[in-house]
Amino acid sequence: MKKKSVVLALCLWCTAQLSCTRKWDDHNKANDNDLTQNLYEKIANDASLSKFAGYLEKTGYADTIQLNKTFTVWAPTNDALQSIDATIGNDATKLKAFVAHHIARLSYYTTLVQSPYSRLPLLDGKYAIFKQAAFEDATINTSDRLAANGVLHTITGAAAPVGNCWNYIDSLKGLNNNMATYINVTLTKARRDTTNAVQIGINPQTGEPIYQKGTDTVIHNDFIDGVYDISNESKEYTVFILDNPTWLKERGKLDTFYKTGGIDTTLSLSLWNAARDMVVPGSYAPDQLPDSVQSKFGTWFQINRSAIQTVYHTSNGYVYVMGDMDVKLRQRIRPYVVQGESYSGTSNGSTSPIYLRTLINPNNNQPFSDLFAYSHGVNKWYVRYRIYNVFTTKYKVYWTTYNNRFNNTLNQRLAIGTSTNTTFPYRNVAYNVYNEEYLGDYTVSTYGNGYLDLYLVSADIAPSSSNMNQNALFLDYIRLEPVIQ
Template sequence: MRYKGIICLILGIGGSIVSCNDDWDEHYSRNGSIPEVSLMDMILNDSQLTKFSQILMKTGADSLLTSTQTYTVWAPVDEALSSVDMDDEAALQRMVKNHIARYSNSTATEVGKSIYMLDGKVMSYESADVFNGISIVQKDILAQNGILHKLNDTIPYRYNFWEYISTQENYSKIYDFINQFSEKIYVSGGSNKKDSVFKDYNRLLQNYYYGIGWIHDEDSVYTMILPDNEAWDKAYEQVSPYFKVYNADEAVADSITKVQTGQAIVYGLTFGGRITDPGSADTLVTVTGNVIRSTKDYFAGYRQELASNGLMFLADGNLHLDDTCVWNQPIIVEGEDLDRRLVTASGTSAYVRDVDGTSVVKGISENSYLEVSGSSLNPGVTFDIPNVLATKYDIYVDFVPPAIDGNSRATEKTCLSYKMKVEQENGRTKYENRQGKNDEELIVGGDSVGDVYMKTVKVWSAYQFPTSDFYDAMWYLDEGNADKVNEISPKTTLEIKTNVTNAELNVKYVRRFRIDRIRFVPAKNN
């Protein structure tokens, strides 16, 4: 078999090495030569491929198949192309690129091995007679610049997620929202003396930070819910009230609401991997890290279709959203967080205390808390509350009981007052106060010796915030805002201080308390 080495070398042009088997050798050693004809000429001279040859010439692909580059063509016979619209140039271009790959790919190629078509789609042989689900009627026809296989049908063109929403008119609203973040960025080190090199970039189309995934990448596999325009509009109506903001310029306020609402919607749509039955999972985690618990309801009623890079669940008319799983999550501020607190009363001492497994009080968040004390004046601390939405919250403060300092202090107690700063719809500030000597909920401590349970005070129930004070991911990812992060001053604050008179000091109350954390929990009656 003296041509074995020659054929293997040709099939390996461009770095793709194809194994040679006995059937391959026998087929091409009968006449002792490789046909001196290009793939295009071979297709033109095949009476079963007249329609495909016309499509190749109409799309300009004929020049590729007459070049010295090596290609593999999977050509549908005429019967398979009888219904093709020859006037739909975009569809013809998609079909051609879906049937041609670089390099030589014989049927001796390993079953399941990824073959990249000209459009980037990944396909493979399922056997020597089946390619990407389509039967091969004649295989391994060798040309001077590659290999021709004839198929009994066209290979279905499968959109990736990005292609689907960019080409389907009824999905234009989700496309327009994501596409607004598309830009050209300079590629460092990718320029020469004459030309600058730029690449397409979209902050949302990433799989890290706050991106929804590389849904435009054929090598990345996802499961994604795609809302049509009607579903998008209904979702926007449901979500946008949470992101109602005040700005002296109403156009700016509307723009902020639109961007933040759109992000809240898309952050609940993409899941890693191909999930054929998502409703059967106990929980699912989105690409952005949100945990979806009621998966059966979340995916109910959607149409499932294959994408080239995963599975699409098409939401026709309605999108099932779970606010507390995606955008309306609890806000937690740890007492020991230095960046979130400010001593607001003269003479106040505030110290971070750490605990370990031997602590008599269990369940302290992050194993640290803040101890606040003072004797001459009522000591107080004010906490910044970030990313409050225009919705209702139950507001809690978790306190560490005095028993943390031993039996001698286990029964001491203090009376507290709270003052919360809230932005109104007109941009003005309003203060909400809660204090009083007769409200037992405001009394912290006084536990019996050995009582080591955390003390939780519910300061407000279902408090409605008129406006949102939220900084979204796209804002943080904007390089222009990198230096502004430390300048952010939340519009919502909560001050906690003792409410103890001099007469009560050390007789009834002490001026000392210990804060584990503050929690703004979305109210259930929202």
């Protein structure tokens, strides 16, 4: 009995002991010395980084990287900082930007870099290229050193922040480049926008609000709004800026296609259309430039590499100054194809007589979609189409119809500009025939507000229930082919 109780007591004692040890606490305890120091302490304790540590102190980023958040620091060694511009060290603003350009939020390890590189946002708002062995152009010296709040790499060169594409165009303006001036100055406009305006009173006469001067307008740039925001650090672009003679030549080619009442209006249109094609998304280094690229507006153009005068590697891509750029006119002055189903209205506003169909082209067995209009009950009822940015030039006009329903005379015509324009007479739409027909030529002589209305007009017969088969409409598409002399 005694023995038994001793055994039991022993067991109880063991259990008690087990439950009291701090084995798990020991197991979980951080025992890596790396993790006891934060990033700043780590840098400060490394003699080879003393200069950068001093910069961190000076700019206040020393506090930032001691915070309880994670960061990655690419710290230049003292040797690397020997070679940097002396002005940086003396200019508080520049120094701040410089230091911020070496710090990123979150932890980035060289082992986890995406191939071929990662583009990471830094504290200065710019992005940097991070490769397994390099940060921007600087070689990584020691990598992936852990700290309590992030990871530290040291680099043997400094990575001074550079401007983005927009900044470089701004500086090209200073070099009297006309295209840069056009993009950077002419296209920068003030626009009334009362979203953030400060109201200071009410006009007693009209009852309208009066805003504090300057608060009711915003400055914007048409190029940034309408083409690409090339000041956006998170995206990359390749911009082609033409030198003054080339710019004059390229722009000059377009004048004839934007004839208006005033020289200035024509000029502004041709300037805009010449400039807008000259950016493509993506960062193309000189050795990666393709032979030809396509702009956002559909224009393909060739890049003459031998005409590159200057290359700027910006923080978000490349800016090239070109001594030659010959964009083919047929690339910019392209045909218009108006699909029958893409109508914008009808003569009486009713769309119920419109039927949209998908059918098989009997010539090639490919499907196409078209418009069929039936039982509208109106003499010369029409369907209206509108095309935009129509060049002033002569066009060869074609249409394609497919009347697969009515084996009788069925007349329709195309009117351009107004529904009563008689440039093109009525034509019979032959039964069960699908082909493109040449209707004649039409010249657009003035650009106006840039759009052109096309009308598909039904037969000139008094509608009745018995002739609905004769005043129907059929249209696959209308094509306007510009004639380029």
